[in-house]
Amino acid sequence: MSEFRVASRYAKSLIDLAIERGELDAVCNDMSLLTKICDENKAFSLMLCNPIINHDKKLSILLKVFTGKVSTLSLSFFQLIVRKNRESVLYGVGVEFQKQYNELKNIEAAVVITATPISAELVGTFSSLLSKKINKSVTLTTKVDSSIIGGYILRVGDRQMDESVHSMLNKLKVSFRDNPYEASL
Numbered sequence: 001m002s003e004f005r006v007a008s009r010y011a012k013s014l015i016d017l018a019i020e021r022g023e024l025d026a027v028c029n030d031m032s033l034l035t036k037i038c039d040e041n042k043a044f045s046l047m048l049c050n051p052i053i054n055h056d057k058k059l060s061i062l063l064k065v066f067t068g069k070v071s072t073l074s075l076s077f078f079q080l081i082v083r084k085n086r087e088s089v090l091y092g093v094g095v096e097f098q099k100q101y102n103e104l105k106n107i108e109a110a111v112v113i114t115a116t117p118i119s120a121e122l123v124g125t126f127s128s129l130l131s132k133k134i135n136k137s138v139t140l141t142t143k144v145d146s147s148i149i150g151g152y153i154l155r156v157g158d159r160q161m162d163e164s165v166h167s168m169l170n171k172l173k174v175s176f177r178d179n180p181y182e183a184s185l
Helices: 003-021 024-040 042-049 055-066 072-083 087-104 120-134 165-177
Strands: 107-114 137-144 151-156 159-164
Touching: 003 024, 003 072, 003 087, 024 042, 024 055, 024 072, 024 087, 042 055, 042 087, 055 072, 072 087, 087 107, 107 120, 120 137, 120 151, 151 165, 159 165
Parallel strands: 107 137
Antiparallel strands: 107 151, 151 159
């Protein structure tokens, strides 16, 4: 079975259990913490996927990192994953959990990329306009990429709106390649 399908099924089961116990928001925060740690610490991610490291050692590392920071339900879930020898899908479960949580709560994640940092007021304006447009709550994250020169790139789900100066310059460059006024031989 593919790793994505396994992660999706574990995430769905964890969501159902968290709803049943009334701990959905707490477990969502725990899964966010897990994915954040995996994203920021490549060695931690590699340790989870490494088949040479003993499962008991992985469990002890997980417990040391997360005890006191996550709910008991999340800790029990980590122990279950290790017992089933599925530590390599733990990051995927965290990502998939967040996707399913957002779908359940009717939340859309969006990213706006700008050349310089934008104010909180502008982030609020983006969020409210986008929320009205798609009829969902929006969690907007910002990124700074000076290579776009100016303007913005807005990503919502699998859609992207590129209003950056860099993109406009590239379009202009392409249009100059096909010069209709140049006589062809």
